Amino acid sequence: MGCTASTPVLDTTDPDFYEKQQNNEVEQMLLQHHQQDKNKVKMLLLGAGESGKSTVLKQMRVLHKGGFPMQERVQYGHIIWADTVSSMKKLIIKARELGIKLDCDDASNRELFAEKQKVLDYKVLDGIDALAAGGANFLRDYVLKYTQNEEARQKIMNSGTRSGGTNGGWENPGGSSSGGNDSEDETMRGLLEDVATTGENPSAKKYTKAEIAAAIQKLWKEDSGVQMCFSKSNVFHIEGSAPYFFEKAHFFAQDDYVCTDEDILKGRIKTVGITETNFNIDNTKFKILDAGGQRSERKKWIHCFDDITCVVFVAAVSEYDETLMEDDRFNRMHEAIMLFDSLCNYKKFVNKPFILFLNKVDLMKDKVRRSPVRKYFPDYNGKTNDVEDALKYFENLFLSINRSNRPIYVHRTCATDTQSMKFVLTAVTDMIIQESLKKSGLF
Numbered sequence: 259m260g261c262t263a264s265t266p267v268l269d270t271t272d273p274d275f276y277e278k279q280q281n282n283e284v285e286q287m288l289l290q291h292h293q294q295d296k297n298k299v300k301m302l303l304l305g306a307g308e309s310g311k312s313t314v315l316k317q318m319r320v321l322h323k324g325g326f327p328m329q330e331r332v333q334y335g336h337i338i339w340a341d342t343v344s345s346m347k348k349l350i351i352k353a354r355e356l357g358i359k360l361d362c363d364d365a366s367n368r369e370l371f372a373e374k375q376k377v378l379d380y381k382v383l384d385g386i387d388a389l390a391a392g393g394a395n396f397l398r399d400y401v402l403k404y405t406q407n408e409e410a411r412q413k414i415m416n417s418g419t420r421s422g423g424t425n426g427g428w429e430n431p432g433g434s435s436s437g438g439n440d441s442e443d444e445t446m447r448g449l450l451e452d453v454a455t456t457g458e459n460p461s462a463k464k465y466t467k468a469e470i471a472a473a474i475q476k477l478w479k480e481d482s483g484v485q486m487c488f489s490k491s492n493v494f495h496i497e498g499s500a501p502y503f504f505e506k507a508h509f510f511a512q513d514d515y516v517c518t519d520e521d522i523l524k525g526r527i528k529t530v531g532i533t534e535t536n537f538n539i540d541n542t543k544f545k546i547l548d549a550g551g552q553r554s555e556r557k558k559w560i561h562c563f564d565d566i567t568c569v570v571f572v573a574a575v576s577e578y579d580e581t582l583m584e585d586d587r588f589n590r591m592h593e594a595i596m597l598f599d600s601l602c603n604y605k606k607f608v609n610k611p612f613i614l615f616l617n618k619v620d621l622m623k624d625k626v627r628r629s630p631v632r633k634y635f636p637d638y639n640g641k642t643n644d645v646e647d648a649l650k651y652f653e654n655l656f657l658s659i660n661r662s663n664r665p666i667y668v669h670r671t672c673a674t675d676t677q678s679m680k681f682v683l684t685a686v687t688d689m690i691i692q693e694s695l696k697k698s699g700l701f
């Protein structure tokens with residue numbers, strides 16, 4: 259386990275005795291911290307944006323830290339309410355663009371027509387405490403996701419790195435940070451006004467959140483066009499958990515609603531920068547680093563690549579027919595493969611355990627039935643509609659990229675499912691602990 263320095267014997271008659279003694283104590287403490295740090299497992303969660311990295315970390319928190327504090331449960335309540343209303347507005351607007359007929363657009367269907375009007379007129383940001391929802395980060399994310407104004411979107415995207423390059427844009431230290439500043443806040447205010455006025459009627463009657471929630475549930479359950487539009491959501495961007503939010507809209511409408519673990523696992527807050535969470539698992543200290551995966555975030559990755567023990571790469575397999583939020587000309591799976599290639603063959607990682615989570619298999623199961631893999635990956639020769647063949651194909655695609663000698667450990671995951679993740683995460687942490695013990699010569 260490495261060597262420890264011996265403490266020098268001090269002369270008690272020395273006039274500097276106390277100072278030297280203090281120095282010794284500090285040196286010992288630093289050495290101890292260094293040793294402890296060396297014995298720590300440093301695990302990196304990497305992958306493209308929205309692949310599920312933070313959801314994996316949330317499961318670790320459920321498993322090893324007893325869940326989430328009250329403040330976070332309240333924060334998610336606000337965020338999910340904003341996502342619930344905005345997702346329904348988006349489905350209505352996108353249905354028109356895609357030429358999908360909505361019952362609620364038919365004025366003779368008075369009830370649904372009126373419910374639609376309520377939802378479109380409702381100002382989401384008036385109904386939540388934006389500060390409790392996450393302040394400037396929440397507002398930035400909100401604008402990016404929901405503004406229909408392409409110019410506004412571009413302004414925000416341009417505050418980070420747009421180009422992915424050949425390695426997905428991560429091996430490029432420096433550049434501008436996406437942290438807030440005054441001029442950015444000004445821009446944000448302007449953009450929020452753009453969003454607030456999109457499709458909304460300033461003379462609209464004020465509705466309660468409960469009324470809006472009821473309208474959303476009615477539109478979701480009774481307007482087949484809305485559901486049809488959601489099934490085509492691979493051609494535009496919407497929260498994957500939107501159906502769950504719609505079903506539970508009446509809960510998220512309550513100002514004092516405290517989110518359950520499941521709500522938090524289904525909710526989404528984009529990671530900005532790199533978060534660090536410490537765990538004690540079977541007497542081993544784990545430091546888990548969760549990095550924001552969108553292109554503008556990747557330039558920060560390089561700063562946490564030193565002294566890592568292992569990498570968990572999360573790829574959302576269900577996204578084979580979707581385009582990037584950052585660049586709707588680029589297929590999400592191609593982006594994930596390119597990133598995986600550059601990371602798994604990266605010189606600092608070639609001797610480290612590398613774990614691949616093929617995530618969102620639950621969504622993949624639904625998707626292969628309606629969206630043929632071959633349309634997006636022409637060399638796919640498995641059976642159409644067969645999830646097992648599709649998963650095998652993507653697994654082989656990722657594994658074929660590994661040019662190192664070390665094996666890649668693959669797990670098929672549904673990161674929102676606590677039961678199955680408990681099993682997977684226990685297997686992963688056990689394996690890492692064994693590897694660490696072997697390396698330190700203790701096993």
Ligand SMILES: Nc1nc2c(ncn2[C@@H]2O[C@H](COP(=O)(O)OP(=O)(O)OP(=O)(O)O)[C@@H](O)[C@H]2O)c(=O)[nH]1
Pocket residue numbers: 305306307308309310311312313314498499523524525526527528529530549550551552572617618619620621671672673674
């Ligand atoms: N249905 C389903 N949803 C998932 C799964 N994994 C993650 N999600 C959802 O996908 C969304 C994005 O997940 P995150 O964990 O925030 O993604 P991320 O990789 O951390 O994204 P960035 O922070 O932008 O890099 C969230 O709404 C999650 O609930 C899964 O296996 N199945």
Ligand SMILES: [Mg+2]
Pocket residue numbers: 311312313527528529548549550551
């Ligand atoms: Mg994240």
